[in-house]
Amino acid sequence: MMTQQVSTPDELVSALTDGELRGEAFVKSVQWLEESEEARASWHAYHLVGDVLRSGEMAATGAHDAAFVARLRSRLQGEVQFVHTEHAIDLEVSGARHERVGGINRHDVANDASFRWKLVAGFASVAAVAVVGWQLVAGVNAPSGAPQLAQVELRPAEMQAQVMIRDPQLDQLLAAHQQSGGISALQMPAGFLRNATYDRPAR
Amino acid sequence: MNFTFFCRHLLASALVVAAPFGLAQAPAMPARPAAGVPTQSPTSQRGISEWLLRMHEASRNRAYMGTLVVSSGGSMASSRIWHVCDGEQQIERVESLSGLPRSTFRRNDQVITFSPQTRVAVVEKRESLGLFPNLLKSPDSAIDQFYTARQTGSARVAGFEADVVHIEPRDKLRFAYRVWSEKKSGLVVKLQTLDGQGQMLEEVAFSELQLDAPVSMDKLSRMMTNTEGYKVESSSELHKTTAAAEGWQLKSPVPGFKSMSCLRRPAAGGMAGPDSTLQWIFSDGLASVSLFIEVYERRRHGPEGLTAMGATHTLARRWSDNTGEWWLTVVGEVPLQTLQAFAQGLERKK
Numbered sequence: 001m002m003t004q005q006v007s008t009p010d011e012l013v014s015a016l017t018d019g020e021l022r023g024e025a026f027v028k029s030v031q032w033l034e035e036s037e038e039a040r041a042s043w044h045a046y047h048l049v050g051d052v053l054r055s056g057e058m059a060a061t062g063a064h065d066a067a068f069v070a071r072l073r074s075r076l077q078g079e080v081q082f083v084h085t086e087h088a089i090d091l092e093v094s095g096a097r098h099e100r101v102g103g104i105n106r107h108d109v110a111n112d113a114s115f116r117w118k119l120v121a122g123f124a125s126v127a128a129v130a131v132v133g134w135q136l137v138a139g140v141n142a143p144s145g146a147p148q149l150a151q152v153e154l155r156p157a158e159m160q161a162q163v164m165i166r167d168p169q170l171d172q173l174l175a176a177h178q179q180s181g182g183i184s185a186l187q188m189p190a191g192f193l194r195n196a197t198y199d200r201p202a203r
Numbered sequence: 204m205n206f207t208f209f210c211r212h213l214l215a216s217a218l219v220v221a222a223p224f225g226l227a228q229a230p231a232m233p234a235r236p237a238a239g240v241p242t243q244s245p246t247s248q249r250g251i252s253e254w255l256l257r258m259h260e261a262s263r264n265r266a267y268m269g270t271l272v273v274s275s276g277g278s279m280a281s282s283r284i285w286h287v288c289d290g291e292q293q294i295e296r297v298e299s300l301s302g303l304p305r306s307t308f309r310r311n312d313q314v315i316t317f318s319p320q321t322r323v324a325v326v327e328k329r330e331s332l333g334l335f336p337n338l339l340k341s342p343d344s345a346i347d348q349f350y351t352a353r354q355t356g357s358a359r360v361a362g363f364e365a366d367v368v369h370i371e372p373r374d375k376l377r378f379a380y381r382v383w384s385e386k387k388s389g390l391v392v393k394l395q396t397l398d399g400q401g402q403m404l405e406e407v408a409f410s411e412l413q414l415d416a417p418v419s420m421d422k423l424s425r426m427m428t429n430t431e432g433y434k435v436e437s438s439s440e441l442h443k444t445t446a447a448a449e450g451w452q453l454k455s456p457v458p459g460f461k462s463m464s465c466l467r468r469p470a471a472g473g474m475a476g477p478d479s480t481l482q483w484i485f486s487d488g489l490a491s492v493s494l495f496i497e498v499y500e501r502r503r504h505g506p507e508g509l510t511a512m513g514a515t516h517t518l519a520r521r522w523s524d525n526t527g528e529w530w531l532t533v534v535g536e537v538p539l540q541t542l543q544a545f546a547q548g549l550e551r552k553k
Contacts, residue, residue, distance in 0.1 A: 169503065170510070170517065170532070173495050176468060176482055177515075177534040179438065181493040183331045183463050183486035184536075185255045185346065186380065189262040189286065189295070190394040192332060194407045196297040196307040196316075197273045197282040198513075 010042050010117055017046045251352035254368055257389035258382065263288055265388060269361065269412035270300070275405040275513025284409075287418040294423045308427040317433060324433040330464075331484075331491075346488035349373050349459040358383060360392040361412040370489070375399055376458060376541045377490050378514060388414065396514040399538060405513035442467040446483050447552065451496065454550040457541060459487035485535075485545075492535030494545055499528035509539060518542040526551050 012029040015021050021029055033039045178195045249257075266287040273280045285296040292310060299305040306317040312332045317324045349372060356367045365383040372379055379401075383393035393408035446452060446465045453462075463484045483494040497504070499521055507520040514536040522531040531549065533542040 170519070173480070173493070173532050173534060174512075174515070174517070176480075176495070177491075177493040179327055179329055180331060180441070180464070180466060180482060181484045181486075181491045181534070182329075183484065183491045184489050185259065186382075186391070186394060186489055187332060188259055189284075190391050190407045192295070192309065192329075193271050193282070193284060193297060194273050194405075196305075196309075197271055197280050197299060197407075198275075 008117075009036065009039055013039050013042045014046055017043065017050070249352070249354070251346060251350055251370060254352050254370075254382075254384065254389075255346070258384055258391050261385070261389035262286070262391070263293060264290075265390065265414060266416055266418045267390070267412060267414045268416040268418055269409045271297075271407065272410045273405070273407050273513075281410070285416075285418050285423060287420045287423060289420055292420070294420055294427065296423050296426065306426075308423070310424070310427060315427060315430075317430075322433050324430050324435045325438055326435060327438040345459045345461065349377065349487055350489060355381075357386070360385075361409040363392055363412065363414070365392050374458065375538065376544065377487060377537055378404065380489065383408075385414070390414070396536065444481075446481075449481055449496075450552045451481070451483065452550050452552050453545070453548045455544075455548040457485070457492075457544045457548060460485040460492060460541075460545075461487070463491070490536045492533065492537055492541065492545060494549070495532040495534065496522075496549075497530045497532075499523070499530045504530040509542075516542055518546060520546060522546065522549065524551050 009029075009032055012021070012025070012032065016026070016029045016033070033043060182191050182195065184191050268283075268285045271282050271284050273282075280302055281300045283298040283300060287294050295307075295309040297305075297307040297309075299307075304319045306319070308315050308317075309329075309332075312329050314327045314329050315324055316327075350370050351373065352368055352370045354366050355369045358365055358367050360383045364386045366386055368382045368384055370380040370382060378399075379397040381395040381397060382391055384390065385392050392412060393406070395403050395407075396405045398404055444465050444467050446462060449465065449467075463486050465484070466482045468480045468482055479497075481496040483496070485492045485494070504519075504521070509519075510517045516535065516537065516539055518531075518533045518539065520531055522529045531546055533545050535542060
């Protein structure tokens, strides 16, 4: 990638962004940036992608992003609760990618010519979505911080226990055991308090 | 056995016998400074019955409030506790802080549980709560025979200095316990249930405790009887019976576990009769086991299996003999092998 013959202007801008150009090529591409608005747009886009990848704060700008964020949030809420957050993001990324890449292909005429740039654009959008998604989920989690995350991790164990005793018959028997069967010297106060705290809603 | 050894042995035995008597007459410990000077505490020689009685009396005669945390497996639940006793009546209020909102009130052995979300209040009479300390005082009490207690140190829990008492079973049919008993009052501030390998199965602990708190008995009493807006249900009619009358017996009783009571419960449909469940309750003084017997029904029962929730283990299986087929569910705070011993020892009389 480094020493290939760059042919399209966008490739030039990209190389310039990466600081790969020297001498005449450098001068030429800077000139082209001054002249062409298209080039400046590409320049801006590449820098935006870079910034977004480096720090998520720049990502949440514009109504387009806000709409995406709202869609992401509603989909996250729809997910089954004890799916680990990483998996939730994967689902979101794969779901959103089709929309984003499709959008770029429709609107970004300049890059149509080169398949390589389509790939890069697609990858950049996926990366941006991943970062936005990650930031959003981190934002969702932020208010409660560590306890929320701990809850996600605990849930499998908790859910597992609850799945086992979701059998309502067993649930009833367990409640009956706690009610009539807790004959123990340790019942007071620990046993009774334990049962009252840990009571399963058998009703 | 030579003479020296005999004397030594005799003296040692005499010491062991005499020590509890000496302690029983000693006055209550004066308050010690919390600086934790590790003196040889005479409390290390209390017998298990003494420890248990002390713990029981502590909760009976005090007012306190605090936050209780129950942890088992990876999960945790907590609640806010208020407790007050005026010598005759004991009232407790438990507000769940995790899971479904729930308020449980207890006055002696009457319990009422409010569920704000469903607006249902369930009233029950928990007879098991009144049985101790008779458990200890009965001459054939199993606790001494099957458990030992020794103090293993001191620790600080919820801001209070506590004696750490290790209650160990003498066989493998029951669990061990570690109890943190507040030094001055004896109140249990933390309790752990441990399995045969010393692994913790469950822990109940105060994370925050205020002893001799100004808890108002009148206020709690009023809250308890205020069922406005709630549909009051009383727990299903329980019919007391005996296992023998129902035609069941244990051909090989499980050591230490005595039959405590036998109840007939209506089945899910709320009807007595062939659909009902028989609950046969055993206890060794610290752990209890319920044997549930139902007529086997393919559509209702199965699959067979074991579950464990903290210290509570469950074994469910089909049981059959030439008189019929039954569904057995054994539940208890005991190891699996004990549940199996119950299942295997069951026998139909008639």
